[in-house]
Amino acid sequence: MIDALRPVRAVAFDLDGTLIDSAPDIQHALNAALKKEGLPRFDLDQVRAWIGDGPDMLIARALAALGRAASDAEADRDLRVRLRRSFDVATLAAPLSLGTVYAGIEPLLEALRPHLPMVVVTNKPTPLSRAVLEAAGLRPFVVAVHGGDEPAQRKPAPDLLLAAARSAGVQPNELLMVGDSALDLRAAQAAGCPAVLAAWGYGAHALPDGLVRWRAETPADLQQALLAARPAGERLTHD
DSSP: OHHHHTTOOEEEEOSBTTTEEOHHHHHHHHHHHHHHTTOOOOOHHHHHHHTTSOHHHHHHHHHHHTTOOOOOOHHHHHHHHHHHHHHHHHHHHSTTSSOEEOTTHHHHHHHHTTTOOEEEEESSOHHHHHHHHHHHTOGGGOSEEEEOOSGGGSTTSSHHHHHHHHHHTSOGGGEEEEESSHHHHHHHHHHTOOEEEETTSSSTTSOOTTOOSOEESSHHHHHHHHHHHSOTTOOOOOO
């Protein structure tokens, strides 16, 4: 993997399930929204399995599990809008009160900061992503946050990674995508970016055969590989 990382000049990290174990906070926000509407709540394992496509799909999956398939009926649309509004309010009120930064992430970001500009590329909307990163103390490490604010942008579409490459001042083939799901790896393929699977994350155990080319078992493994791939004395910064 080290040889494959030599062209890398910037790194894009997924957020939920890669930098942060945020499933407990996402569960809390979803259940708060459901409770407000008089709907049943879901346990952590179920919610964790739904994470990755952003809050609108999270809500859609919860409603489907309750036997309320998505429709264009006005009442259903209004319900989804109310649930999303309540989800955002709950998230912004407590961005990271229950979840944690994964062990080894802060040392990884500290080690990479002098060498490689870093960005966050996530299907979570940008305002919520920034709030979570601030609460986690990770916002100073990244030069930009690219969230899935519109459905068409969301991974596996390449849009967010292409925008991230521009913000980091590199070409797509110089931007490494680090994520825990098939969405991350397929977005990287679509954008022409190299990708490494974060094997410590939520979705790393259930990926299609042939999709994973490189994987890092821990943040420390990724740190070692990226730094070993850097030419001696090289220092890349984002101006």
